[in-house]
Amino acid sequence: MKVLVSVKRVVDFNVKVRVKADGSGVETANVKMSMNPFDEIALEEAVRLKEAGVATEIIAVSCGVQACQETLRTALAIGADRAILVESNEELQPLAVAKLLKAICQKEAPQLVILGKQAIDDDSNQTGQMLAALLGWSQATFASKMVLEKEKATVTREVDGGLETVSIKLPAIVTTDLRLNEPRYVTLPNIMKAKKKPLETLKPDALGVDVAPRLQTLKVLEPAKRKAGVKLPDAKALVDKLRNEAKVI
Amino acid sequence: MAILVIAEHDHGTLKGATLNTVAAAQKIGGDIHVLVAGHKAEGAAKAAAQIAGVAKVLSADAPQLGEFLAENVAALVVSLARNYSHILAPATSNGKDVTPRVAALLDVQQISEIIAVEAADTFVRPIYAGNALATVKSKDPIKVITVRTTGFDAVASTGGSASIEKVDPPADSGLSSFVSREVSKSERPELTAAKIVVSGGRGMGSGENFKLLEPLADKLNAAMGASRAAVDAGFVPNDWQVGQTGKIVAPELYVAIGISGAIQHLAGMKDSRVIVAINKDEEAPIFQVADYGIVGDLFKVVPELVEELKK
Numbered sequence: 156m157k158v159l160v161s162v163k164r165v166v167d168f169n170v171k172v173r174v175k176a177d178g179s180g181v182e183t184a185n186v187k188m189s190m191n192p193f194d195e196i197a198l199e200e201a202v203r204l205k206e207a208g209v210a211t212e213i214i215a216v217s218c219g220v221q222a223c224q225e226t227l228r229t230a231l232a233i234g235a236d237r238a239i240l241v242e243s244n245e246e247l248q249p250l251a252v253a254k255l256l257k258a259i260c261q262k263e264a265p266q267l268v269i270l271g272k273q274a275i276d277d278d279s280n281q282t283g284q285m286l287a288a289l290l291g292w293s294q295a296t297f298a299s300k301m302v303l304e305k306e307k308a309t310v311t312r313e314v315d316g317g318l319e320t321v322s323i324k325l326p327a328i329v330t331t332d333l334r335l336n337e338p339r340y341v342t343l344p345n346i347m348k349a350k351k352k353p354l355e356t357l358k359p360d361a362l363g364v365d366v367a368p369r370l371q372t373l374k375v376l377e378p379a380k381r382k383a384g385v386k387l388p389d390a391k392a393l394v395d396k397l398r399n400e401a402k403v404i
Numbered sequence: 405m406a407i408l409v410i411a412e413h414d415h416g417t418l419k420g421a422t423l424n425t426v427a428a429a430q431k432i433g434g435d436i437h438v439l440v441a442g443h444k445a446e447g448a449a450k451a452a453a454q455i456a457g458v459a460k461v462l463s464a465d466a467p468q469l470g471e472f473l474a475e476n477v478a479a480l481v482v483s484l485a486r487n488y489s490h491i492l493a494p495a496t497s498n499g500k501d502v503t504p505r506v507a508a509l510l511d512v513q514q515i516s517e518i519i520a521v522e523a524a525d526t527f528v529r530p531i532y533a534g535n536a537l538a539t540v541k542s543k544d545p546i547k548v549i550t551v552r553t554t555g556f557d558a559v560a561s562t563g564g565s566a567s568i569e570k571v572d573p574p575a576d577s578g579l580s581s582f583v584s585r586e587v588s589k590s591e592r593p594e595l596t597a598a599k600i601v602v603s604g605g606r607g608m609g610s611g612e613n614f615k616l617l618e619p620l621a622d623k624l625n626a627a628m629g630a631s632r633a634a635v636d637a638g639f640v641p642n643d644w645q646v647g648q649t650g651k652i653v654a655p656e657l658y659v660a661i662g663i664s665g666a667i668q669h670l671a672g673m674k675d676s677r678v679i680v681a682i683n684k685d686e687e688a689p690i691f692q693v694a695d696y697g698i699v700g701d702l703f704k705v706v707p708e709l710v711e712e713l714k715k
Contacts, residue, residue, distance in 0.1 A: 166532070174535075181535075249504070249514070250507065250514075253508055275649075276532060278517065278530065278648065282504075284500075284503075284504035284505045285505070285507065287474075287505060288508035288509045289508050289509075293475060293577075294474055295580070297497060297500075313642045314643070315496050315498070315643060316588065316643060317586045317588040317642075318586040318643075319586075321471075321583055332642075332649075333642075333649065334642060369513035369542065371543065372538050372540050373526065375536050376536070377537070378530070378534060383691060383694065384679075384695035385696060385697070386691070386697045386698070389705075390698070390712045391708075391712050393712075394709065394715075397696070401657075403600070403677065404600070404713070
């Protein structure tokens with residue numbers, strides 16, 4: 156079974172982002188970039204499926220600027236067999252990415268597409284569900300456990316009240332939550348091997364997709380900062396403050 | 405212009421998140437219709453009709469809507485969409501599952517987790533774990549939106565008397581089916597709706613030690629939450645997680661115990677009115693957002709706190 160995984164290049168999760176002074180966005184120049192953590196989990200799951208003999212080929216896809224090649228090389232080092240970059244300098248919004256991935260799915264015909272549930276830059280949480288809609292496929296979002304069978308997958312999802320298990324018909328879309336697995340570290344020999352794996356570059360035009368943004372960002376501002384309060388010596392002082400100053404209890 | 409709000413409910417009763425979403429719809433302005441999609445969901449439909457400011461309730465009641473499967477619910481919403489300028493759902497796990505599917509089928513770029521309405525086509529939403537707030541304008545003919553419930557004060561759950569209109573349910577897609585649900589049982593208030601939240605982090609040390617927080621939560625009638633570190637370590641269930649990718653809460657009082665305060669955790673609770681931190685590390689970032697802090701051993705401070713509250 157062919158498995159497709161999409162990976163996004165984002166500001167590393169350890170970086171405290173800074174809003175640009177002119178309010179046009181956040182500072183991304185000279186900032187450490189990494190693979191979106193949820194996409195690492197997606198890729199790890201695909202690699203485990205291949206190691207278990209269920210998946211036969213893993214294709215990693217990234218949509219974005221040329222530098223996404225680095226993210227794809229990381230994906231190849233983790234265990235993807237080949238990579239596709241859909242290169243664009245446009246700001247790619249989730250609907251556009253879903254359309255690009257749909258075009259690639261129609262070409263590659265995977266039985267399963269695994270995506271991160273959200274990217275930690277725009278926090279949209281949309282692309283997987285949109286891709287499922289555009290393809291007319293089933294979806295299981297926020298997965299914490301996945302069991303694949305011949306024509307279906309049984310997926311446990313992290314939902315508001317606890318856990319929910321659904322059975323989805325293949326081909327299907329699964330989006331990952333944090334507890335699905337713990338991604339492996341990339342090893343040096345695998346980084347070397349990844350350099351020799353194929354990486355194809357396509358343009359949105361070649362896939363017949365209009366990627367023009369539908370949302371216009373008017374401004375980006377820093378949220379109001381909370382001020383650090385006071386340190387108190389003990390529980391007695393705290394209860395006094397909560398009762399008589401903050402009046403919350 | 406009319407606005408469709410997708411209700412969050414458990415068939416019998418309506419969830420509070422619906423009231424916050426109606427509040428966001430009121431900020432946009434226009435007739436507000438609430439869709440109750442479910443099975444044997446008369447109770448929820450009747451409750452929706454009582455919400456202040458709701459003009460009409462649409463009730464789609466069928467077995468294939470009983471488990472809120474995204475494929476079926478999205479097909480239903482799309483079948484109704486042409487009558488609306490805006491479609492809103494709360495950013496709950498159901499809302500996040502269904503709404504992008506609706507948006508894609510309508511060829512619309514969804515606007516996720518809005519916290520403010522600037523105009524009928526312009527909204528504010530947090531990005532980068534809430535470290536930046538983006539104001540975005542939609543060019544799409546129908547605005548498909550999820551609402552961060554902490555951004556909008558709930559409207560009154562009574563005072564309205566909307567009519568309830570039946571709408572045709574979609575056929576079952578046959579793509580997915582419900583298998584089982586493991587609901588965390590608790591007598592405590594729901595995490596996202598509680599006035600007070602007591603959360604524990606890695607500093608709790610074990611799941612067993614979380615029991616230490618129970619008398620405190622009991623005393624305060626609080627919901628219990630946790631940081632990602634505590635959930636990942638298996639101390640507590642996943643649905644306790646507060647943070648960027650977990651639950652977003654904004655209670656009157658948030659008590660963070662043994663939580664260092666990673667930006668991802670702060671993203672989920674920094675809009676709380678009053679924050680208390682108890683941590684043995686005085687350098688912990690949680691103290692930078694806490695109104696009141698105690699630097700000390702939580703295993704000593706928490707029982708003392710319970711004793712003081714009894715006085």
